[in-house]
Every structure is written in structure tokens, then in C-alpha cells.
Amino acid sequence: MKPAPFSFCAPGDLAGVLEALAANGEDGRILAGGQSLVPLMNLRLVRPEMLISINRCSELDYLRLEGDSLVCGALVRQARAEESDLVQEECPLLAMALPYVGGQANRNRGTICGSLAHGDPLAELSAAALVLDGEMRIAARDGQRTVAAEDFFLDGLTTALQPGEMLAAVAFQRQGGDERSAFLEMGNREHGFAVAAVATRLGMVGGRCEFARIAMLGAGPTARRIRAAEEILTDSEVDDAAIERAVTAAHDIIEAPSDLHADGEFRRHVLTTLLERALRQAMAGE
Numbered sequence: 001m002k003p004a005p006f007s008f009c010a011p012g013d014l015a016g017v018l019e020a021l022a023a024n025g026e027d028g029r030i031l032a033g034g035q036s037l038v039p040l041m042n043l044r045l046v047r048p049e050m051l052i053s054i055n056r057c058s059e060l061d062y063l064r065l066e067g068d069s070l071v072c073g074a075l076v077r078q079a080r081a082e083e084s085d086l087v088q089e090e091c092p093l094l095a096m097a098l099p100y101v102g103g104q105a106n107r108n109r110g111t112i113c114g115s116l117a118h119g120d121p122l123a124e125l126s127a128a129a130l131v132l133d134g135e136m137r138i139a140a141r142d143g144q145r146t147v148a149a150e151d152f153f154l155d156g157l158t159t160a161l162q163p164g165e166m167l168a169a170v171a172f173q174r175q176g177g178d179e180r181s182a183f184l185e186m187g188n189r190e191h192g193f194a195v196a197a198v199a200t201r202l203g204m205v206g207g208r209c210e211f212a213r214i215a216m217l218g219a220g221p222t223a224r225r226i227r228a229a230e231e232i233l234t235d236s237e238v239d240d241a242a243i244e245r246a247v248t249a250a251h252d253i254i255e256a257p258s259d260l261h262a263d264g265e266f267r268r269h270v271l272t273t274l275l276e277r278a279l280r281q282a283m284a285g286e
């Protein structure tokens with residue numbers, strides 16, 4: 001199928017993109033890597049009047065450190081971040097999640113911010129943004145605002161972005177020296193979307209967990225933090241008993257949806273198994 005007719009523009013800078021967004025309101029859509037938008041347009045599930053490409057905006061193609069954050073501009077391709085030493089060094093959890101995002105071909109075009117803005121409930125990068133205390137930098141012609149990752153994902157394919165706004169960048173918290181991370185996923189096929197996934201990040205000081213971050217895909221209508229388990233691990237040695245209590249707490253709050261790919265009970269079982277494995281893997285430093 002072919003997309004419904006649309007107009008197209010490709011401004012050379014952010015100001016031009018924001019102007020086009022303001023001029024087109026609900027009828028304007030950002031085109032980044034096109035890996036999700038173009039298939040949806042071809043299926044006529046979305047019919048933007050005006051496609052606003054950001055692919056000529058080189059000012060949005062940056063990965064840089066800013067204080068405690070690793071900041072990623074809206075045009076950074078997933079493959080570039082995957083190959084980046086800076087990402088590997090500063091946000092190892094992000095580097096662990098990236099290879100799970102589809103196949104190489106779509107990562108070569110797909111952007112980090114495009115995945116976050118798309119808001120797929122099974123998108124690995126949403127879970128990474130949650131455990132890395134991501135901050136979404138949202139821009140519009142008349143101003144900017146920031147939204148924490150946890151307040152950004154509202155429902156399936158629904159984010160806090162308003163008409164006329166774009167995600168100009170995302171700031172991921174840099175991971176400290178003795179942090180332990182793991183990202184584990186179960187999918188129905190290689191390069192396919194996750195059926196269930198777990199991201200864990202443990203800040204260890206003197207053998208005790210100073211802070212814990214756990215996010216899951218497939219545990220609700222969006223990627224979500226599992227605070228009940230985080231609280232149990234915090235200030236513990238993350239030993240067998242603490243891991244068992246954390247897994248039980250997660251089990252009790254998971255609201256796993258049933259769909260074509262898996263039923264809810266199966267997903268809950270997979271998620272609790274992945275969580276136990278991820279915590280052991282993180283503590284083993286694997």
C-alpha cells in the first residue's frame with residue numbers, strides 16, 4: 001500500500017523545523033529515520049498532511065557530555081550510538097540495550113530520539129531512558145521544556161509531546177564507577193520486537209546498593225519503572241534473599257498485557273525470570 005498524499009519539507013536547521021511544526025500544528029509530523037513512521041504511513045494508519053524532515057539538520061547530530069549527562073541530539077542514529085566509545089564508557093546500559101533494537105539496517109537509519117518520541121511500549125530505548133533517569137528536552141517555536149522519562153511515556157504510542165513540539169535531545173545520566181548494569185530480553189525472533197525485557201542498574205558503594213533502577217517492557221501499557229523492587233534492593237547487599245524479595249515484589253505489581261505474541265501470565269513469568277537473571281548477572285559483573 002502507498003501512503004496518503006502528503007507535502008514534504010526538509011529545513012536545514014532546528015529553527016526551520018520548529019517554524020514548520022508551528023505552521024502545521026496537528027497536521028505536521030517529524031520525519032527522522034522513518035523506520036516506524038513510513039511503515040505506518042504505508043498502512044495509512046497515520047496520514048500527516050506535512051512531513052517535516054530533520055535529516056538535513058546537522059546541528060541535531062551530536063553526542064556530548066554536559067555535566068552529569070550524556071546528551072544525544074535528535075538526529076543521532078541508533079547505529080552511531082551503538083558504535084560510540086563515549087556511550088560505551090558513560091552509559092554502558094544504553095550500549096547493552098542498543099543491539100536489541102531491531103536489525104542493523106533499521107538501526108543505521110533509526111534515531112534514538114525517534115524511538116523515544118514514537119513511544120512503542122516494547123521499545124528498548126524507553127527502558128534505557130527510565131533506568132538512566134533520562135531527561136527529554138522538548139522544543140517548540142515559542143520555547144523549550146524538559147520532561148523526565150518517567151513522565152514522558154503516557155500510554156502505548158502516546159508521549160507527553162504536544163502538537164508543534166519536537167524532542168530536540170535526550171539527556172541520559174552518566175553511570176558512575178561501581179555501577180552494575182544488565183539488559184535482558186526475550187523475543188519471538190531475532191531482530192523482532194521484545195516480548196518482555198528488563199533493564200537493571202545498581203549503584204554499589206562498599207558492597208551495598210546505594211540506589212537501584214529497574215525498568216521493564218511488557219509489564220504494562222508503557223515501559224515502566226518497578227519501584228517496589230528498587231526499594232527492596234536499595235541499602236541491601238543484593239544477596240540471594242534481597243533478589244528473591246525483589247523478584248516477588250515485581251511479580252506482584254506486573255500488569256502484563258496479553259497479545260498475539262504472548263499471554264499475560266507467560267509474560268509475567270518471563271519478566272520475573274529475566275529480572276532474577278539480570279540482577280545476578282549485574283552483580284557478577286558479566
Ligand SMILES: Cc1cc2nc3c(=O)[nH]c(=O)nc-3n(C[C@H](O)[C@H](O)[C@H](O)COP(=O)(O)OP(=O)(O)OC[C@H]3O[C@@H](n4cnc5c(N)ncnc54)[C@H](O)[C@@H]3O)c2cc1C
Nearest residue numbers: 030032033034035036037102110111114115117123167193
Ligand atoms: C524491521 C524493523 C524492526 C524494528 N525492531 C525494533 C525493535 O526491536 N525495538 C524497537 O524499539 N524498535 C524497533 N523498530 C523501530 C525503530 O527502532 C525505529 O527507528 C524507531 O521506532 C523510530 O525512530 P525513527 O528515527 O526511525 O523515527 P521515525 O520513524 O521517523 O518516527 C517515528 C515517530 O516519532 C516521531 N518523531 C521522530 N523523531 C521525533 C522527534 N525528534 N521529535 C518528535 N517526534 C519525533 C515521528 O513523527 C513518528 O511519529 C524496528 C523497525 C523496523 C523497520
